[in-house]
Amino acid sequence: MLMKKSFNRRDFLRTGGIAVAGAYVLPSMLSGCMRGPKASSPLGYQLSDYLNHFGVSRRTIMDVIAEGLSKGGDYCDLYFQHSLNNSVALEDNSVNRAYSNVSFGLGIRVLDGEQTGYSYTEDLSPASMKSAARTAANIADSGARVKVMPLSERTFQNFYPISTPWEEVSINSKIPLLQAINEKTFSLDPRIIKTTVSFSDSTSYVLFANSEGVIACDYQPMGSLGTSCVAEQNGRTEQNGYNISARDDIELFSDFNLNRIAREAVESTVLLFDAVMPRAGQMPVVLAAGSSGILLHEAIGHGMEADFNRRGESIFSDKIGKKVAESFVTIVDDGTVPNMRGSINMDDEGNQTQKTHMVVDGILTSYLHDRISSRHYGVDPTGNGRRESFRHMPLPRMRNTYMLNGPHEKQEIIESVKYGILAETFTGGQVKIGPGDFTFYIKQGYLIEEGKITNPIKDVNIIGNGPKVLEDIVMVANDLEMSEGGWTCGKAGQGVPASMGQPTVKVSSITVGGRNV
């Protein structure tokens, strides 16, 4: 049974999200709401709760949209967001710092064809909302042409079921998790001299409505926990770390996972004492299963975001329907992976998320679309219209990007390499989206010599061109793993959570940073 209670906006605001304050502070959104498995409304929240909490009615929303369309725009959407972020950190054996942030507002977008007017307001009084709508409306310059449709709720499957909202989790119950990881790292290896541990959680309440009559809401949780270690050996120091992040609740941080975070961080740090730099130049690169999916994110994913294609800038803009890789290569961008960091129930344009096949059996099949690009190409939206917050306009963005399993075995892939590298962990990557030139940075990996894994390597940049590297994927193993790390994808000044995955993959040749001997 679901119980509901109406709350006025003042109550909602005044509980402004200091989850750091402890268990006794419950945001109004939760008090009175029985939690239950209702597919479209996590924790039992109803659309009416969202309307109450943002202090708006359907009538007001339609009035604001009408104001947005008053200058002749052909589409308008409103994106209400209340987000609460908390973090707490341990350093030098002491949990001695905490941070919190509360952010609240409304973004208003008006489209006139492919032209965008965008404005936002942090004040949700009807006068302020209408004023912001008039600003966005100015992208067009005639009289109103489009009628606002009556609002009808669109509901979605919930891909991030959780039991306990972060607002109910006291800082008291987070502190022992940090201390446990800290103690574990020091117990694992005497060479560890410094450990920092950080915990962060965020909750975002989103209410979306548009001129086509869609109204929808979403509750977006996220938890992240990670550690960074410094180790010393014979006067040399090395640093590395490990973190996990998901749209999940505190159950994610089980004893098993705490131990794993500590162990992964320590082992990957002390390994670096033995690391060497490979030879500089082009060579075969084997990408280990898991976070090597960064290859897909940089080499193909960004280039498949349809904004760069509709403008003709992307190297992939004339390749739909063409063979771009071996027939055992299939690549998807998937918003439906349960609790994964890049998953979304609806995108930030009110569209259903989906599993989008970008490459099927080596053939390029679909771009990743936002509203503007799907209209440009005359195709259905793919649920990739995302934004960092109410302060930003949506753009085509990735969710969880991964390659499906292929026909090879990891061992045969390693054995096929005479001299090359095995890349395991990464600090990040970058791409020039139009030209397709991309890089990613290997924090830790190994040399492969005569078919055998030999010395560890570290601090090596890889650089290549997207379509060329896709062609050069010559082997794909059957050991797909998803990355559990806290990846944030940046584009046009906006960061959104994303994830990735990949089976073990061999690229026949990429340029590897290294020493000239």
Added chain:
Amino acid sequence: MIFSLLTHNPMNNKERMELAKWASDFALKSGASEAAVAISRSRSVQVEVREQRIETIRESTENNLSLQIYRDNKYSSHSTNNLQKRQLERFISEAVEATAYLSPDEDRSLPDPSLYPDDLSIDLGLVDPRHGEVSPESRIQRAMETEQLVREAGEGVEVLSATARFNDSTSESVRLHSNGFMGEQASTYFGTSASLSIMDKGARPAGFSSAGGRFLDTLPPAAEIAKEAIESTLMQRGQTPVASGRYNMIIDNRVGSNLLFRLFQPLNARNIQQRNSFLAGMIDQPIGSEKLTVIDDPFIKGGLASRLFDSEGIAARKRAIVENGVLRTYLIDNYYGRKLGMTPNSASTSNIIMAYGNRNQEQIIAAQDKAILVNSFIGGNANATTGDFSLGIAGQLIEKGKVVQAVFEMNISGNMKELWHQLIETGNDPYQYSSVYSPTMVFRDVDFSGL
């Protein structure tokens, strides 16, 4: 087309200071031992034009209140965009309450008042008094003009896409500490940029140019921005990796900040205290060649990073970070300064100037027998703990004083401990549109990986 300004009776800095005082007092009343409050408002407009049509117009006004709480040597930090007193009361009392759960740390307290600036009356020239006169039409006009010029990239050039942007912003902020500091800041900013994407035998090189400044009049004309965007695109035609090897490396003045910032991270006091720096223990020791002098100057009139105090209220001072290759100081904030027993001098840098040489980039190139001119970095990293670095680059191969080939898909790798000793020349051409006034720099024998 007229754009309204979202000015719903915004507070001025005097009213912000009153609110900050109220917030600080309320925090103390709620149980805090000390508090720091900063309140800011920024407003920006950005116009983007493509194919002589407006692609996007974005207007934004953002408020923020940030609060640092010290409660019996326990510390937490909070921020919100809701500045209503009624909501702030709850926000602050919960923040103070939350802080009690943390561990005490004797080094957690506000900076000693002796670190605060004595004179807050210096005018750094950060506000263009004519900002309010910038009309919506003039923003669009500027972007339209630039886009038109970029689109005319030259005969025989197949343009895929040309875009131009114009943006401007104003910001005002106040900072108040319960142990006596009160400071305020205001600034304006204008920026213009252009990008171009062309077809080149199946490849789609893209180039970019931008400039920014505190005053509208200091921006270069549209023709100059367009010309630079076109040049930066056309110079990529026919690009290919060249053979791996050691080459002299010339760093274009527009991208020098990429290398310089990688020098500052290991100088940060937190990294020193956390044993996370390859420059620990190097004060008054050589960390680079004699050509390397790096000065942090917060008092440049109209500078993009000019200031009288930093984000902790610590007085800005002109300081030599590196002098003729010798490291002179770490970048020290209040907390880690106390932990290290060092006087805080600000963990962040302001405007960066260097010792400049005698030649411009053209003369420097003409003097090189074989070198690679790097005019863009892509990705990569530098490890602050060990100094190891590996960075992606694109640029031009120089032979016998002349550009002979566009290069890309190459990495430079090595260790920062060695790299700065390989600096053999700086140009006389500091880049003007950034807070880092980097000149062209030349490094000898750098490891490039390519073919």
